[in-house]
Amino acid sequence: MTSTPPNTQPADDPTDVERPDVTIETRLAEDDLAGAIEFARSLHGAELADALELLTDDERAQILVALDAETTAEALDYVESHFRGDLLSGLPPDQIVETLVLEEDDVATDVIQALPDETASEVLDALPAERRAAIDALLVHAEETAGGRMTGQLITIDESWTAEAILADLRDVPLDVSQPFYLYVADHERHLRGVLNLRTLIAAPPETLAVDLMVAEPIRVTADTDQEDAARTLKQYKLLALPVVDEHGHLIGSLTADDLIDVLEEEATEDMFRLVGVNQEEDLRSIRRSVRHRLPWLAVNLVTVLIAAWVVSLFQDTLTRVAVLAAFLPVVGGLGGNAGIQTVTVVVRSLALGRLAVRDTLEVIGRELAAGAIVGVVTGGAVAALTVVWQGNPWLGAIVGLALLVNVMVGVVAGVAIPMALHRLKQDPALSSGIWLTTTTDLLGFLAFLGLATALVSRID
């Protein structure tokens, strides 16, 4: 079961986010299991994979139990790797085995990693000995590393072989390996020496040696490389595949672009979600999961807004004298926070994409201060003018405008400093920058605004 492209054109436009009227769900809802099965079998593996991901756990179990192993295996190839285990976990072990014997080792490993320990060993024991050995070799690697993502099935050749001999040899290797376009050159100890692509091989005169055709010392990653770093390397060098070596430089596997595209997308989703305190696995399907993932962040947020509330309460006398000041708290806090969040987002993403280094911190703060000053003067000036018109008090306008200018500048500086500091401390800047930022802008913004108002209270009374 390999996913080597290209495949047959599907009936529906795959880019249409609206689903067709008749689906697996609608058929299951009508108790038409045979119809649902027939429909599932008519789909392209990639489409069935998408359809399965959108079903509820119950619906999925219902259809998969009744589906043949070939169709399930075809869909499994296209399911995102972290969802592969969930997909099969509802099936009886012998049906899991039936499906996995049709799969490549890396897909089988994804499934086994996600199964409960007992089921996992039952399934492993039922697999043929050589498959078990291959899967065991992959299981030692952590899931989110190059080793955990790679396939161990690749074609290795010796540098002394001729182009003609390699081509003859290739005719005997089964077609369905996941690395169809690259051959890896290794010495007798399996040290990676080079990579040879099929295009070069075909164009070469028959007697040319592999050593003269290969790219020597190719870019590689070690098995313990974080999957995101491996994906960045692949993207940076515009590679379609990336060899994986162990700590001694022995070739142990390879990663392909299609797997690493998933990694880059997952990581982008993760960063986006972390900025607002949501877990990557959030899928709008499970209420329990939603609550469990979002509540901790909101609880931290609760503490920080209560600190801000306490700061405001210190100025109770001023607020009693000039109650309208309360109306401007969301203006000063909100705009300062939003200006800062813009900076945080750009800095977090730039760090993730490797476009920013810690040594740039002061330079970037300088530029953000300049940009913040302009933005602060414009928005502060506009708020000041509107306040004068609305409340008829120029002092009040000046106080609101000045506090806003200060808070926008606080926001943009903190917007650089906080994620940079977290990055320097080897923390994920996406995870908590937002909450530290709004705490900072709320506190300092309210202090600046109410402090100024208290100092000038006789002017705005």
Add this chain to the structure above:
Amino acid sequence: MTSTPPNTQPADDPTDVERPDVTIETRLAEDDLAGAIEFARSLHGAELADALELLTDDERAQILVALDAETTAEALDYVESHFRGDLLSGLPPDQIVETLVLEEDDVATDVIQALPDETASEVLDALPAERRAAIDALLVHAEETAGGRMTGQLITIDESWTAEAILADLRDVPLDVSQPFYLYVADHERHLRGVLNLRTLIAAPPETLAVDLMVAEPIRVTADTDQEDAARTLKQYKLLALPVVDEHGHLIGSLTADDLIDVLEEEATEDMFRLVGVNQEEDLRSIRRSVRHRLPWLAVNLVTVLIAAWVVSLFQDTLTRVAVLAAFLPVVGGLGGNAGIQTVTVVVRSLALGRLAVRDTLEVIGRELAAGAIVGVVTGGAVAALTVVWQGNPWLGAIVGLALLVNVMVGVVAGVAIPMALHRLKQDPALSSGIWLTTTTDLLGFLAFLGLATALVSRID
């Protein structure tokens, strides 16, 4: 200049976000142009591309004017496509021509699209006639479409050819085309009939016909398909390349995974930035660009917070009687807004990844309401308890807690409804969901809180 992998292992770990101590910048700063050039030439094309992106416009112009066309062209292959024009725009036209003759058509087209009209036609006129024709054919497609991203250089075969004849033919095609592993089968009118990959070709008996080896009716996109939809198709079907046809089904080009990885990353960055009102091209390097891109969103934000301020001002009498109420405004507004932003982010990303359809709206709102109720009761209960301890007034605690519960539920419902409505209206939900959401939660949260407080003012006075 093709980017076909794999390449030679670079000296430095490419995944290290810290830059080395000696760089192009440091050499330029020491006025050592020769040293900077020498260093640039020692880098891998991918590394030089990254280094060039991090330079200021002045530094970049300085080094590129002095660099040979081969090295520039090598780096240009690895530069992200929307940055290719910027890179060369500072050079004199004849130097641009020198670089572009070394490039493939799709890269040359990216550059020409970004040049000022006059320079673009001067450069085009100086290119050889056949290159000009190929580039003209690509220039008709909008930049962000499959047509604008594709290469027109591909290998086409006839379905009646034998494997042996195709292999013999391949030996004569130059190696550096961007589509090295797929051959496209087209009829005499260039209608796309099938795709044949090199692995299958090599394994086939010499007399087999292309028609028996190819995947018939392969997945394809039309030239006007949005680049993001093309990238999603490639990802969904786990393809490494995707043929592009015109409206009559004629094969006109092809897209590769390495190009579409860039598209997926750009789109993720764009969504992330749009949620906070930042433009995708924001790069922390240009103050003017920062201000121009961020100010409009903050100006809209200004209007919305002023509306919230106006709502608060309606309750001036209550606030004068119970000034401490002001302290709880950021609690009610902030937590409700943040709970809603969590939902907005998940919904926007799920829509972008095609995991959510408009028809799911009510179902998702139902689930979010349930999750919001739990989150609201927990946070509202905690705030109520802390308020009673702090202010010693159980009525005040109940009012704050209840308002918070209401506002969290408002936040999660609006967090689904707003991006879904924008999506339904064919607007980009990432672009303005955040601002509409916080406006909603501020307004309704303050109304609920101050309304309750006014109704019960005698209890908290």
